[in-house]
Amino acid sequence: MKVKRSVLYTRVSRSTEESVSVDRQERELRQVAEREGWPVVAVFQDDGLSGRTERAKADAALAMLAEGRAEVLMVWEMSRWSRMGLGAVAKLVEVLDAKPDALFLAQKESLRSDQPAFRLMASVISEVARMEAESTRDRIKAMRSYVLSETDPSQTRWLGGPVPFGYQAVARPGGGKALQLDPEEAPVAREAAEKFVAGMSLTDVTRLLQERHVATPQSPARRARQAGKPVDGLDAGTWRITTVRKLLLSPTLIGRTTQGDGVVTDATGLPITRWEPVIDVGTWNAIQTKAKARAPYQDRKASSWLSGFLFCGLCGSVLYVNSRKDRVNGSFRCANKAIPGQACKGVSISREGVEAYMEGTILRMIGGLDEYRVSERVEGTDAGELDAVAQAIADVQSALAGDEADYGVLLPRLDKLKARRRALQEAPGRVVKTQVPTGRTLADAWAEGDVRERQWIISDMIRGIEVQPAARPRQPVEERLVIVWDEPEAEPDD
The missing domain is CATH 3.40.50.1390 (Resolvase, N-terminal catalytic domain)
Structure with missing residues (x-):
């Protein structure tokens, strides 16, 4: 033996x-x-x-x-x-x-x-x-919310993590760190934003940054420079359309911080400017309008439940389903051709093979667990919330009269507040949501679900799947995948 x-x-x-x-x-x-x-x-x-x-x-x-x-x-x-x-x-x-x-x-x-x-x-x-x-995470979130709610610029603190492009982290007099404009990066980000608004395409902006050898946000060269270390010989990274798009659309360019699905706001619902902006609000609003006009594909339905989860192991771009007449299911392929002369050589993988392997892996892990759905019930109307909404409407209307009013933020905010006021006035009570078991297992839900339902099931499990190039003919699918499982937030200790 x-x-x-x-x-x-x-x-x-x-x-x-x-x-x-x-x-x-x-x-x-x-x-x-x-x-x-x-x-x-x-x-x-x-x-x-x-x-x-x-x-x-x-x-x-x-x-x-x-x-x-x-x-x-x-x-x-x-x-x-x-x-x-x-x-x-x-x-x-x-x-x-x-x-x-x-x-x-x-x-x-x-x-x-x-x-x-x-x-x-x-x-x-x-x-x-x-x-x-979960208990530890709730405490961390409460601490973050308290720090992010500070509206006095002299008291704002940076909570750590990757430093946004255009900024550098500096020590605060009262302890901790704050963000201030980086004298090298801020002008570059400002120029990129202005050129995009003036009509330059994302592809051309990407090419411009690459030709000037600007270090990408996550590159070793930038991390070394931010830490005050020598950058000679270090990789400056390769700019991609996805990286430039993310940079230009980020609220950090106008000094704001995001939390969850939106920017951090004050008690009246107005965004808090925590750092000196790289660009003005008008330029940033113009970027949002132009970017949305150029992205009609965002509303298309995914053709595979793995769409949006697979990434190229060479360049990091999203893999797209490439259907061919001679193949019923087609394959996932890298379509990144942003930079002439430096375009990705291309990674592809059989759609049928990767879906079969991931389906088996996922169902082995969670198939036997119970499925839950959200149930809603109505409770008594909250008069305090109605008063708070009325006050918020008055505050937004007052802000709109200011010389530096951010109409792109204030007008949608006003519409939402008015809609909320109507709902509170018309509804007999407020909606309370709870989770209840459906009587099915997740394996049952998977078998009966469509593409969107399957994506919802795996969205809390997987951050992404990196597909590596094939090292040999007919290499097994599982040997080419690097699965990045979604991890809960860090806890301080045992």
């Missing part, structure tokens, strides 16, 4: 947790390995890291299992793995399905992947971890 090699993964968010220190975890796991006759070939340790903010070492341990360099993956407790999110559990199950002889063991719970109830128990433990994370 072949000797099974084991790889150990230990993790603790706070090094002061002596009772479950990484040293103790490793010691106990080695005892199990010795007892079972599994030689330890590697140990991966995360000490003092949150499970939701660091998973490179966990991925490395799982890769050893997937690549056949080990047959057993051991953790001290299932939460050491499940706290990294449902995506981490999904990747584990995916590897175990592909490697029937592989084994996963959680020592504390005596949980093994060769047990009949493994999938059920792993799902339950992961769901408990998710519920704990």
Whole structure:
């Protein structure tokens, strides 16, 4: 019988947790390995890291299992793995399905992947971890909302993350950081916006930025310059139409911050300008109008439930369904030809093959879960909300009379407020939404659903799927896909 090699993964968010220190975890796991006759070939340790903010070492341990360099993956407790999110559990199950002889063991719970109830128990433990994370996420959101609601420019703070193009992060006198105009990038962004409004196409704006060797927002060269480090020899990235479009449409160009589906507003519903704008509001409104006029394709229905989820592994562009007369289902292909001389060489993959593989993967993960739908009920009219809407209408009307009124924002806001007032006045009460089970499983919903319903099911699971070029003829679909599972927001610690 072949000797099974084991790889150990230990993790603790706070090094002061002596009772479950990484040293103790490793010691106990080695005892199990010795007892079972599994030689330890590697140990991966995360000490003092949150499970939701660091998973490179966990991925490395799982890769050893997937690549056949080990047959057993051991953790001290299932939460050491499940706290990294449902995506981490999904990747584990995916590897175990592909490697029937592989084994996963959680020592504390005596949980093994060769047990009949493994999938059920792993799902339950992961769901408990998710519920704990929900509470943490709510606290983080409340903190973010408080910081973002600050209207005094001298008190605004930057919450971190990628620095928007055109800005640089600087220290605030009261602590933390704020954003201010970048003397190199702001003029470039301003010129790009003005040229687009004046009639230059997105393709030509993209070409202009590339020819001038402007560093892209996520390029190593820009990150180094923002950190005050040398940029010589670093990659400045390649501008794409999608990148330029995202830049020009972003409210950050006029000093605003987004949260959820919209910009951050004050108590009256008016947008808060948190940083010095790169361009004026009039130019930004003109960009929105022109961009919408050039994008009629946005209203088209997706022809595949994977549309919008597949991306080119070479250039990062969205893959589109390319139907051909000689093929019923066609294929997904990269259609990025934004920059002459630097256009993507092209990545394509069989639509039928990728849909079949992803459908099987998704249904193995969630097919047995119950489906829920939103139920609405009406409760008593909220007089306080009616008063608040009336006051907001008065405030917007007052703002419209100002010399610097932002009509593109204020007029739609006024229409929405008036519509809300009519609804409150006419309705006998307010609508309260709750989730109720439908009696179907998600597998049933999937089988009976159309393209849009299937996209809704997977939208909370998958951020995107990167398709790599084929390394050899007839290479299996699963070897070419890099699935980016949607992860819950970071939690501070265990």
